[in-house]
Amino acid sequence: MARNLDAKCRQCRREGEKLFLKGEKCFTDKCAIERRNYPPGQHGQKNIRLSGYGVQLREKQKVRRTYGLLERQFRKVYRKADSGKSVTGEELLRLLESRLDSVAYRMGFGASRTEARQIVRHNGIRVNGRRVNTPSFICRPGDVVEVAESAKQQLRIKAAAEAAESRGFPEWLEVDPKALKGTFKARPQRSELSSTINESLVVELYSK
Numbered sequence: 001m002a003r004n005l006d007a008k009c010r011q012c013r014r015e016g017e018k019l020f021l022k023g024e025k026c027f028t029d030k031c032a033i034e035r036r037n038y039p040p041g042q043h044g045q046k047n048i049r050l051s052g053y054g055v056q057l058r059e060k061q062k063v064r065r066t067y068g069l070l071e072r073q074f075r076k077v078y079r080k081a082d083s084g085k086s087v088t089g090e091e092l093l094r095l096l097e098s099r100l101d102s103v104a105y106r107m108g109f110g111a112s113r114t115e116a117r118q119i120v121r122h123n124g125i126r127v128n129g130r131r132v133n134t135p136s137f138i139c140r141p142g143d144v145v146e147v148a149e150s151a152k153q154q155l156r157i158k159a160a161a162e163a164a165e166s167r168g169f170p171e172w173l174e175v176d177p178k179a180l181k182g183t184f185k186a187r188p189q190r191s192e193l194s195s196t197i198n199e200s201l202v203v204e205l206y207s208k
Contacts, residue, residue, distance in 0.1 A: 056205035089199030101135035107182040108164025124151035146181035
């Protein structure tokens with residue numbers, strides 16, 4: 001299975017904002033963005049002006065890295081969003097948030113999307129009582145997502161659930177952190193998602 005092995009903190013610094021790729025570290029003053037908020041490399045502190053294409057590319061890379069997808073996977077999701085009747089950019093974000101690894105992360109079953117994806121891969125998540133080990137599985141409204149009994153005693157899952165409970169859960173999810181179980185109530189509205197993402201730039205890039 002192909003993976004992005006780039007250092008997580010370098011990815012955040014390259015995009016100039018927190019992508020929350022390192023779990024709890026991102027919420028502390030040890031976060032790389034808090035200490036060195038400029039791109040990595042010897043020329044990172046130079047003020048480089050991006051072209052229109054460069055701005056679009058950086059926004060696409062930011063979204064792709066936030067959700068932990070490789071280029072081929074991201075293009076596949078984009079084509080699916082573009083084939084529907086909804087606004088392409090908004091549909092793209094809804095599809096990304098509906099992925100099982102994203103849902104498991106939002107419910108607090110993993111400290112980061114990477115960790116949530118690993119738990120899904122290792123048969124640690126059930127959807128409607130059935131084992132699902134495909135991170136790209138698209139959840140539908142009403143789906144019940146829970147941690148498998150064999151994985152409920154893992155300390156990392158318990159710690160992630162406690163941390164997520166302290167921060168609160170998104171409106172489109174209903175979560176019981178003690179039972180490590182939740183319901184995907186509805187697909188999120190654009191107003192409920194990150195305001196720092198400009199999905200129209202991604203659409204412009206792929207429309208060329």
